[in-house]
Amino acid sequence: MQPTEILSDEHQNILTVIDAIERECKKLISGEEIDEQFFKKAIDFIRHYADKFHHAKEEDILFKEFCNNAEKAHCNPVDQMLLEHDIGRKFVKGMKEAIRNKDKSQLIENAEGYASLLQDHITKEDRILYPMCDEVISSKSQEKMLKQFKEVETNNIEAKKKYLAITKEFEERK
Template identity: 40%
Template structure:
């Protein structure tokens, strides 16, 4: 039986999608004048940069995508190239959200539209991105990656997880849960 090399990625997507839902909901409220917690957006940026990007995307890029290319998937004009491009697009939206939130915290009163444009851009991009990974790329990876490369991939995921603080994933899970509780109130 082949070791499943995408289960951990799908599980991480679930927490990322929960944060994306919060970003979308709070941005709608922000546009309606019913939300003014600019700090939330800096926390969302922290979550996205550290959990989604440096932790999750890094495992994809350094391990999964590398294994796919090494096992026959073209590096250019391929699903891997498209996913890498979307990772970069997401990073640009996150920089825009961060800049707008910081300006608002510093007293600027004209940042709602800028923040909303970047937040909605990120939300839309990441939802489509995750859907493509979960329904197309990951199932493809499970079909094409040979059994002999899977143990090393799983070990690479474990090493990546071991390189972060012991409470890293739990800290970000608690962050999302805390904002979900606030959002429901």
């Protein structure tokens, strides 16, 4: 298994949560009240699973290794990916503020913005950046990255279980 395959698998968990967020936004638009527990759990998932767990592997391991080999690639989309990670964090901050202020329209705006951004972002990573990484990063470096990924996994076993349970719970909310 390549490091990018692990990250793509994690993307599926993130997309499951994004789908649930979109369904909750539709409920809000149709007049339902904010389900604070749902959105707080979604924000917790995003901040810890997507950002600290998944993005730690991308930003601290994969992107750095890609940049070390970027001269072999026809372009370097890493800066754009990092920018999109930051924009996503701003949307999540906006969601948290909206919940605190009980501002339904602000919550919808930030949640839908986050969902749209991440869906496009994940497509770019899975279809453009990751194949480039697979092409330019040597198999020796990929083996080293897999060991680093395993270390991240080992240091976050309980957290990973918690967030995969949230993913399953949100998937069943359909």
